[in-house]
Amino acid sequence: MSGVAELAAQLVAIESINPDVVAGGSGEAAVAQFVAEWCERAGLETTLSEASPSRPNVVAVARGSGGGRSLMLNAHMDTVGVTGMADPFAPKIDGDRLYGRGSYDMKGSLAACMLATVEAKRRALRGDVILTAVADEEFASVGTEVVVASWRADAAVVAEPTEMxxxxxxxxxxxxxxxxxxxxxxxxxxxxGIDAIAKMGHVLTGLEELDAALRSNPTHPYVGSGSVHASLIEGGQEFSSIPARCVLQAERRTIPGESVSQVEDEIRAIIGRRVSEDPEFSAGVRVLASREPFEVEVNAPIVEIVRGHVARVLGAEPDLVGVSYWADSALVAGAGIPTVLFGPRGEGAHADVEWVDVRDLERCVEIYAGAAGEICA
Ligand SMILES: [Zn+2]
Structure with missing residues (x-):
C-alpha cells in the first residue's frame, strides 16, 4: 500500500460523521486529533482550534523562508452518515480502489494534502503552504468560515474530488x-374568507415560469444557468376551514453574477404582478439562508499552475469545468483568495458504496506539491 493510501485508510477508520447531518455523529474531534498529531510529528507548525464548540479545525503550516507567495490546501474532515453501508469504517483496498465512508469525499484528498504539505516543507520553499483541515463542510461550513477569517493566502486549492x-x-x-x-x-x-393556499398557486405558477425562463437562457460558460424549485409547502387546518396562511419554502440556485437581492426582486416581481390583478392577493418573501456561487478567472495563476501540473502528471491537458454542487471554495474565494477545486476520481459520495482511486491520490500528492513548489518558490 502506498503512503497516501495508508494514510487515507487511517483517516477513514476514524468515524467523523457530521452531527448536524446525522444526530449522534461523532464530529471531527477524533480525526482532528489524529491529523494534528500527524502534522506535528511531520514538523509542520500545527494549530488545533475549535471552529465552534467540539468542532475543531486543524491548520498546519509548512513555513517558507520568506518572500514567496503562499498556497492554502483545503480539505474537510467530516462525512455524511452511513445508513445502508456495510463496514463503513473498515477501509478496504481492492486493486486501485480504497473503499469506506469518506474515502472519496474527502479523506483521500485530505491525506494527499497532508503529504503534499510535508513535501513542500522538504523542498524548503520561500512561501508558506497552509493545510486547512476543516470541520462541518457537509452542513454549515463553520470550519472554513472561521479559517478564512483568520488565515490569508495568495491562492488556494479546495481538494474536493473532481474526477481529476x-x-x-x-x-x-x-x-x-x-x-x-x-x-x-x-x-x-x-x-x-380568502383562501391562502389557492393564492399560493399563483406563486407556484410564477416560480415554474421563472425556472423555465432561467434554464432556457444559459449564460455562464461553465455552469449554464440558475434554477428555482419548490421545496416544502404547508398550510390549512381541516376540511371545513378556509386557510388563512400558506408557507412555501423554495430554493433558487444561482450562477456567478446573480445576487441574493436580485433573487428577492424576482420573487417580489411575481408577487407584484399578482397584486396588480387581484386586490385580495397578499404575500411576502424572506431569505432564510444563502451561499454565494463560485468562479475564478480562467487565466489566474492558480488555474494555469494547477492545470500545468495536472498535464505534467497525467500526460494530457485537463478540462476546465464547472460542477453543480456547492463547496467551501465559495467561502475561500469570497475571502479574496483565487481558488480552484481539484481532486481524485472515485464514486459514492453520500452513497452506499464509496471508493476513491488510490493511484489518483498519489497523482494528487504530486500535483498539489508541484503547484505549491511553483507558487511558493
Ligand atoms: Zn466534500
Whole structure:
C-alpha cells in the first residue's frame, strides 16, 4: 500500500460523521486529533482550534523562508452518515480502489494534502503552504468560515474530488420562504374568507415560469444557468376551514453574477404582478439562508499552475469545468483568495458504496506539491 493510501485508510477508520447531518455523529474531534498529531510529528507548525464548540479545525503550516507567495490546501474532515453501508469504517483496498465512508469525499484528498504539505516543507520553499483541515463542510461550513477569517493566502486549492478535472466555477443557492396571507372563515361561508393556499398557486405558477425562463437562457460558460424549485409547502387546518396562511419554502440556485437581492426582486416581481390583478392577493418573501456561487478567472495563476501540473502528471491537458454542487471554495474565494477545486476520481459520495482511486491520490500528492513548489518558490 502506498503512503497516501495508508494514510487515507487511517483517516477513514476514524468515524467523523457530521452531527448536524446525522444526530449522534461523532464530529471531527477524533480525526482532528489524529491529523494534528500527524502534522506535528511531520514538523509542520500545527494549530488545533475549535471552529465552534467540539468542532475543531486543524491548520498546519509548512513555513517558507520568506518572500514567496503562499498556497492554502483545503480539505474537510467530516462525512455524511452511513445508513445502508456495510463496514463503513473498515477501509478496504481492492486493486486501485480504497473503499469506506469518506474515502472519496474527502479523506483521500485530505491525506494527499497532508503529504503534499510535508513535501513542500522538504523542498524548503520561500512561501508558506497552509493545510486547512476543516470541520462541518457537509452542513454549515463553520470550519472554513472561521479559517478564512483568520488565515490569508495568495491562492488556494479546495481538494474536493473532481474526477481529476480543474473546477473553475460552481453554483450558489438562496433558500427562500414565501408566505401568502388569506382570511380564515368557515367553509360554508366562503364570501367571508380568502383562501391562502389557492393564492399560493399563483406563486407556484410564477416560480415554474421563472425556472423555465432561467434554464432556457444559459449564460455562464461553465455552469449554464440558475434554477428555482419548490421545496416544502404547508398550510390549512381541516376540511371545513378556509386557510388563512400558506408557507412555501423554495430554493433558487444561482450562477456567478446573480445576487441574493436580485433573487428577492424576482420573487417580489411575481408577487407584484399578482397584486396588480387581484386586490385580495397578499404575500411576502424572506431569505432564510444563502451561499454565494463560485468562479475564478480562467487565466489566474492558480488555474494555469494547477492545470500545468495536472498535464505534467497525467500526460494530457485537463478540462476546465464547472460542477453543480456547492463547496467551501465559495467561502475561500469570497475571502479574496483565487481558488480552484481539484481532486481524485472515485464514486459514492453520500452513497452506499464509496471508493476513491488510490493511484489518483498519489497523482494528487504530486500535483498539489508541484503547484505549491511553483507558487511558493
Ligand atoms: Zn466534500
Amino acid at each position: 478535472q480543474v473546477v473553475v466555477a460552481h453554483r450558489g443557492f438562496v433558500h427562500l420562504e414565501i408566505e401568502t396571507h388569506g382570511r380564515a372563515a368557515h367553509g360554508s361561508r366562503p364570501h367571508l
